[in-house]
Amino acid sequence: MDAAEIAKSAALERTHWWYAARRALVRRTVADWPAGRAIDVGCGMGGNTLVLRQLGWRAVGVEYSETGAEIAAARGIPVLRGDGRRLPVADSSVDLVMSTDAWEHIDDDVAVAAETFRVLRPGGRALIAVPAGMDLWSGHDVALGHVRRYERDELVARITGAGLVIEDLASWNVLLRPVVRMRRRDRQAPESEMEAVHPVLNAGLRAAIALERVLPVRRWPGVSLVAVARKP
DSSP, X not given: OOHHHHHHHHHHTTTOHHHHHHHHHHHHHHXXXXXXXXXXXXXXXXHHHHXXXXXXXXXXXXXXXXHHHHXXXXXXXXXXXXXXXXXXXXXXXXXXXXXXXXXXXXXXXXXXXXXXXXXXXXXXXXXXXXXXXXXXXXXXXXXXXXXXXXXXXXXXXXHHHTTOEEEEEEEESOTTHHHHHHHHTTOOSSOOOOOOOOHHHHHHHHHHHHHGGGXXXXXXXXXXXXXXXXXX
């Protein structure tokens, strides 16, 4: 993702329904886990890293882009410049590796998965979220610098191939997937969909994501996949 796209995302992050729903997902997922040392790989502007810190985690962001790292640091979030394929972290030193919407930007995701395994302590967890389904590939992915979207079996292979054990794997943003697919079907120009949304529509979209928590849709195709894995 280039600097202009990162700056655009930073301006939207605090209120946009997608970012708010993703922060809620992170908070809900880790809320009952014992807080320890965590890294947020591909932290971007640091919104999800901040959620971990609010929950008591000693969380540090790891960000490849200079722009993202500078924005996170300006928000008071500890951040390291680093590459997910070669994390600047010691072996078996963290309790949680979180990586939300980062693996799809990296050509060698096998190396990213291996690094996740390397830096986790035995019993430590990984929380990984990625965009799902190459049938949704569009100019939005191009604009964001994606190199792939993941099928469920592909993500499982990456995670288990690194030696991690999957505890949970679910689809996310399921109810809105038909809308996303229709919108992207003929949209091949490299242009991001992340844009300001009217407050009423913004609230409705957040409600749609929240509704998924009480519906049996975890195995249905979604816009994203979310995995929790553990290092044996």
